[in-house]
Amino acid sequence: MKNIKWLLSLFIVLCIKPNMLVSQSKPFNNRFIINASCSRSWKDDTTSYVEITVSYYIGQVVLQKDSAGYRGSITLQIFLKKQTDSIFSAIGNYMIPTLLSDTSRKELINEVLSKMTYVLGMGSYQLSIVGYDRGMPSHRDSLQYNVMIQRRPDSPVTSDLDLCTNISESSNTNDMFYKNGYRVCTNPSLVFGSNQYPVVFSYIELYHLRIGSTYAITTQILDTKGSILKSIKRVRRISFANTVDVTTVNIHTLSSGKYLFQYILSDTNGNEIAQSVKKFFIYNPSIQSLSGAVVSSKGAELAGLSDQEIIAEFHLAQYIAQSDQIRIFNKLTTMDARREFLAKFWTDIENGYQGRTDISRLIYLQRVFEANQNYKAFLKEGWRTDRGRVYILYAKPDEIERFPSSNSNKPYEIWHYYQIEGGIQFVFIDISGAGEYTLVHSTKRGEIQDEGWQQYLR
Numbered sequence: 001m002k003n004i005k006w007l008l009s010l011f012i013v014l015c016i017k018p019n020m021l022v023s024q025s026k027p028f029n030n031r032f033i034i035n036a037s038c039s040r041s042w043k044d045d046t047t048s049y050v051e052i053t054v055s056y057y058i059g060q061v062v063l064q065k066d067s068a069g070y071r072g073s074i075t076l077q078i079f080l081k082k083q084t085d086s087i088f089s090a091i092g093n094y095m096i097p098t099l100l101s102d103t104s105r106k107e108l109i110n111e112v113l114s115k116m117t118y119v120l121g122m123g124s125y126q127l128s129i130v131g132y133d134r135g136m137p138s139h140r141d142s143l144q145y146n147v148m149i150q151r152r153p154d155s156p157v158t159s160d161l162d163l164c165t166n167i168s169e170s171s172n173t174n175d176m177f178y179k180n181g182y183r184v185c186t187n188p189s190l191v192f193g194s195n196q197y198p199v200v201f202s203y204i205e206l207y208h209l210r211i212g213s214t215y216a217i218t219t220q221i222l223d224t225k226g227s228i229l230k231s232i233k234r235v236r237r238i239s240f241a242n243t244v245d246v247t248t249v250n251i252h253t254l255s256s257g258k259y260l261f262q263y264i265l266s267d268t269n270g271n272e273i274a275q276s277v278k279k280f281f282i283y284n285p286s287i288q289s290l291s292g293a294v295v296s297s298k299g300a301e302l303a304g305l306s307d308q309e310i311i312a313e314f315h316l317a318q319y320i321a322q323s324d325q326i327r328i329f330n331k332l333t334t335m336d337a338r339r340e341f342l343a344k345f346w347t348d349i350e351n352g353y354q355g356r357t358d359i360s361r362l363i364y365l366q367r368v369f370e371a372n373q374n375y376k377a378f379l380k381e382g383w384r385t386d387r388g389r390v391y392i393l394y395a396k397p398d399e400i401e402r403f404p405s406s407n408s409n410k411p412y413e414i415w416h417y418y419q420i421e422g423g424i425q426f427v428f429i430d431i432s433g434a435g436e437y438t439l440v441h442s443t444k445r446g447e448i449q450d451e452g453w454q455q456y457l458r
Helices: 292-301 307-319 323-329 335-350 361-374 386-394 453-457
Strands: 009-011 035-042 047-057 064-066 069-082 089-100 111-121 123-133 136-149 162-169 182-186 199-207 214-223 228-237 243-250 257-266 272-282 399-403 412-417 424-429 438-442
Touching: 035 136, 035 199, 047 069, 047 123, 047 136, 069 111, 089 111, 111 123, 111 136, 111 182, 182 199, 199 257, 199 272, 214 243, 228 243, 243 257, 272 323, 292 335, 307 335, 307 361, 307 386, 323 335, 335 361, 361 386, 386 412, 386 424, 386 438, 424 453, 438 453
Parallel strands: none
Antiparallel strands: 009 111, 035 047, 047 111, 064 069, 069 089, 069 123, 123 136, 162 182, 162 199, 199 243, 214 228, 214 257, 257 272, 399 412, 412 424, 424 438
């Protein structure tokens, strides 16, 4: 691949957090989820380091017992392509192992962190991260990022902001987490809270500062409406043109939800020079939000569910759950925490906080039941098929056109919804001829669109 300065260095480190409590050692609800963060910092004026930090939980991995203990591992693959290229190129393929001596203790489920660093030249890239359980390759997850590498300006500028579980001074350059005089433990999940991480540590690099000048540094926590909830301001006299800044913010009093962490560099007159912002999430179950009474009411509705039923229900809700909600739920380690989270999830859905005003818990679960009755394909449950997903999200269509197989065409269906976006349709084709209809085209915004879908009929 042209204009790419390939791998500078690779760091893979396993960081075990023994205080993470869980109730089981088998794969978590038959799902495998990776968390990842991607941050850029300048190497020189025309190239940048791109640091990828990935984490997964041992409780989501198949463990095999041998004479040494219990082993598990994942394969992590990194792919990259320039926006001008047509295909991805593999730039990393890593096996990340873990070994446990005992699976009978609650502490056996730990988080495994891996960190890779690449150097890229100027350009626009797409980065793809794929991870799967080597003990069960069908358990996999993937993430994609758009990465822009630009020429470093001559004026003061910052790197991307890293939010971390801990940062401490260090001189151990052999430590894989070592960065510019610090040991920096990035938090790929971006989930913080009083139970585990009540303090958000931030790491940022500053470039082209004026030596001997004094700058004002402001760190702020904002809610999704832009209101400032916490603000810490300090001044710093600069001894080097390029330097590092580390900050801490205590978030143990903030209620669960999504927030913004904002870092602002200003002159002493208050004129903003540069800034960096990153979204993160807080889970503080002991802090009641304004809707706490409503959430408690919904929690009573879930009181009769077992832990496995709570996990299974949230899994069913994946079509309307946001990625950050899935990350938070999979970090929870007790039944009470999961039940409270699920109660807040359905409360937010039913109040329209996530953009939907047409669905409730009971309606959603009823549609799941009906999808399982009507759209099952082989060993795949109906709710997991394409027709099942569309039925769950958009209800029963106003009209269905069914076209049987012929000498020239495979069987297909066209579903019409006349009350959504002025009229939309979904086209499903039994591509394999085995009874499972695949969505190949839709006129619904945000769904797959392929005007040449007729090619799949042949």
